[in-house]
Amino acid sequence: MSTIGWYVHHHGSGHLVRFLAVRPHLSDDVVVLSSLPEPAALPPRTRWVVLDRDDDVVTGPDGVARDPHEADPRAGGHLHWAPLHHPGHTRRLATIAEVVAAERPGAFVVDVSAEVGVLVRLLGVPLVAMTQPGVREDAPHRLARGLAHAVVAPWPAGRIAGAPPELHEVGGVSRFGGRPRSAAPEPGRVLLLGGGPEAPLRAPGTTGDWHWHRLGDEGWVEDPWHDLCRAEVIVSAAGQNAVADLAAAGARAVVIAQDRPFDEQRATADALREGGLAVVVDAWPDDDAWPALLEAARRLDPPWERWQVAGAAERAAAVISSTTERWR
Template structure:
């Protein structure tokens, strides 16, 4: 990583579940005028931006074999510390090693010897608390859902700023109300912000339906068969799918060509729908703290998508697709335009006042706390 004395060094923790946390980092990173060191159990992307170092961490969720030959799972090693934490298994070498690696880098013993000025955590209660105990200010990326449990409250209290990547007023914010002074609602963060479905080469195909899966898993044992049955149940449509047997790094072209997109309620996917202005059927999947269910309810209230509480029965699909075709959603209410830059400005604000920063980072956009839009 090349370094600049005029810019701070920002640490960034990327959770390994699914692809959404890494995708969000990729959306925000181009707007952040700082050197960045990323910590994650995921492998580094092939298109790592300039002035960015990726530190691959040991996993802390794999079973271990002790000297006695007994295989032990970290879930049986008091990982919650009696409900104070979410995941800190006792005696797990991967857990100890990953925190040691983070500490060494933050202290300046790695990454060229520069101490970290601020840390973005997306997401981990344990990393948030650990970094704050090391004396570094933390920017926590929040998730939708019921986050009123004790570990989440502790992490939000410890954070210097909390980024909520959705518009103000869309979700139940009871978990964030108690730290309202530090919360910044930036809108839905999409790497597709600025792209236009009306650009040359983007032609919507009448009758086309695209299913877009995700890397975080689904509630269906045989999703391919479910999609195939839905296609057979809707004469006059042509279905295709991404995220089943086929994975593409950039689904924009396929999504832009589809008349209707069928997908889950993950944050990045919803933000991409908003950037596209898509007509969509959204089926929330089971996630911790009802994350996707909370997002789907917000979309339903705003009339932005057809929301099905579970995968529709075969004979329900014709009516579901017709409802989606009839939508005229005003996706501007999701506040995707400029959201990644607003998130970067929050990080720059905190990093620029770090004890090791030589000069302030350039925050080129204002942060908006009043992005209520149609939800107020």
């Protein structure tokens, strides 16, 4: 029995949710490294190591405050984020190296960071890279992907345009994969999924007989499955985890592609539109457009099985385990 390392990016909650979906299907011990705080309940045989942040303003020895965005973080386009003279960045990578030296992991999953992927491979550990949709042919992405022993894509095979051929397209990874519905849709009920703290989605002014509910308005919802099932229509951003949850619930949905690096959400939205899986718009609609959009979503019979959520977490775990076994 060996240990698997797993880097969880701190932007949003999607990377953590994906880890928690895949973790039950791995038989090895896992050590997680992230700038996120340790979750209240970790799966058994899982250890969490908190990393320093590397994106805050720091004061140099000369007493001058320095913004890491102005400290050559992209290294002339060869990297995505490696700011000069940032102590948090230095300690963060040093901690990863210390954990690798102590644990000697059989493989290391990176979700997502080109720099952490390069470091792990330089330390002599088999690398499993999680990837995201979008246009990712820049030098750092190509380098990390080329160093990886396996690249896992959490979307269905052949659905995302421009995906490189070496990917393991395992299907949409949802924490709700295979879970039976807990309620029938309530006519006229619209569930609004937030869209993230940087660009929250908002309910429009008036939409006739439709009744809007925002997930989390009454506090953090640990298990939103019942809310997903009760909605007749769900309005959501086009993030990978959100779309996988829509597929797991068999939802009728209006999906808005938000601006994200590398056109990540637009690539996913295009796949949903082409597959007839949701009503897709490229920007937040005007209030008077909503009644027609909701009616169009209500009439959908989306073939969500095409998003291949069933068994996706198990398939991702199988890629990780096979990489560990191959290079043990």
